[in-house]
Amino acid sequence: MNRRTARRHAVALLALLTALLLAFTGPAAATQPASAAPTPAPQPASAAATVTVTFRTVPAVPGVRLVFGGQSLVTGADGTASYTGPRTAQRQSLRLLDTSVDTPDARYRFTRWAGQRDPEQTFRSRVDGLPLRADYTITAGFTVQYPVTVAFTDQHGAPLDPSLVSSVKVRGSDARITDLSVAGTTWLDGVVPVFRNSSLTPVPVDYTLRSLVYDGVQLADAGRQGFRPGPDRHLTFTGAFHDLTVTAHDALFGSATGDRATVTDPAGHVTTVSLGPDHTAVLAHLPRGRYTVEVKAPGGSTNPREIQLSQAVTADVTVVSLADVLVIAGAGLLLLGIPVVIRLRRRTRRTAAYPAAPGTHARRSAPAPRQPVPEEEPEQPEGAEKGSPTSRPGAATRC
Structure with missing residues (x-):
């Protein structure tokens, strides 16, 4: 084996080792720097x-x-x-x-x-x-609306006849006026949602009695009877009732008089009652308000008297009787006759002091005679004699 062949074998061996190393570490480890942070795990797609x-x-x-x-x-x-x-x-x-x-x-x-x-x-x-x-x-x-039923009593707790109640009105804190059913059930707003600070808040509604008409008379003292609706709410409204005693007396002599009285209530209803032996009558359990009382007496007359019935009241009416009229008329004639008598007496005295001439009828006393005032003679010219024509004013002078 020559040198060239040995070099080829070394290169092939190095390539094989490199391939084995890449197979174990993976492609990510071969490309990622050693100092880089690990990639976070991806979140589930449904949660995001x-x-x-x-x-x-x-x-x-x-x-x-x-x-x-x-x-x-x-x-x-x-x-x-x-x-x-x-x-x-x-x-x-x-x-x-x-x-x-x-x-x-x-x-x-x-x-x-x-x-x-x-x-x-x-x-x-x-x-x-x-x-x-x-x-x-x-x-x-x-x-939220709650059911409300009503009943009516006087200030002593005695029940009132609901058939005589014609109108009941209440006013809510939301400024609305609502009519209540007298014999049935009324659903009133008890809680309303109010928008405050970008949110809704439940706010309770309070009410006050504004009107209670009983037999045509207003009994409600507006604003004094209040309530707040709630589950199973039953209300009782109270009206004030009082007794009215009617009597009369003579204007001059102060004695009790009168045989019947006429009473007009605040609704305009007129009631006539007879006065008893003591010249009084009692009208019991009248609704509060302003009344007009008038008493009838034989031969007499009265001016209507107004009474504010806010408690038990006695209306003592003054009657001008026939005897009062005669006495007042006699006193008036006497007052008018005294000056006339005085003038007649003065005229009589003047007539006696200055009698009229015989055969004449003097209508009034003659005044005392007045002394004549002497006239002054005109100044005469010198040389003129007294009594001459030139001495008379207006006389012509002869030449």
């Missing part, structure tokens, strides 16, 4: 491509059905449901199948959404254009 959307009801309402992304959902006992699906750029639709849910103790009415992203769709039962790129929560707000 899913999105969860949570649906919540406020307050928590179980059993609410809805459809999202073609999938039917139902809220659980906590009032929530969720959807998990692949991430996509395609917009989704949400449809609320149950906009009202009724139970024996409450009624739930859909009011609005929060987190639906489009303000134009806040109060719709269907929301379109929802994304599926990241996890988020969308909330459905429900108004």
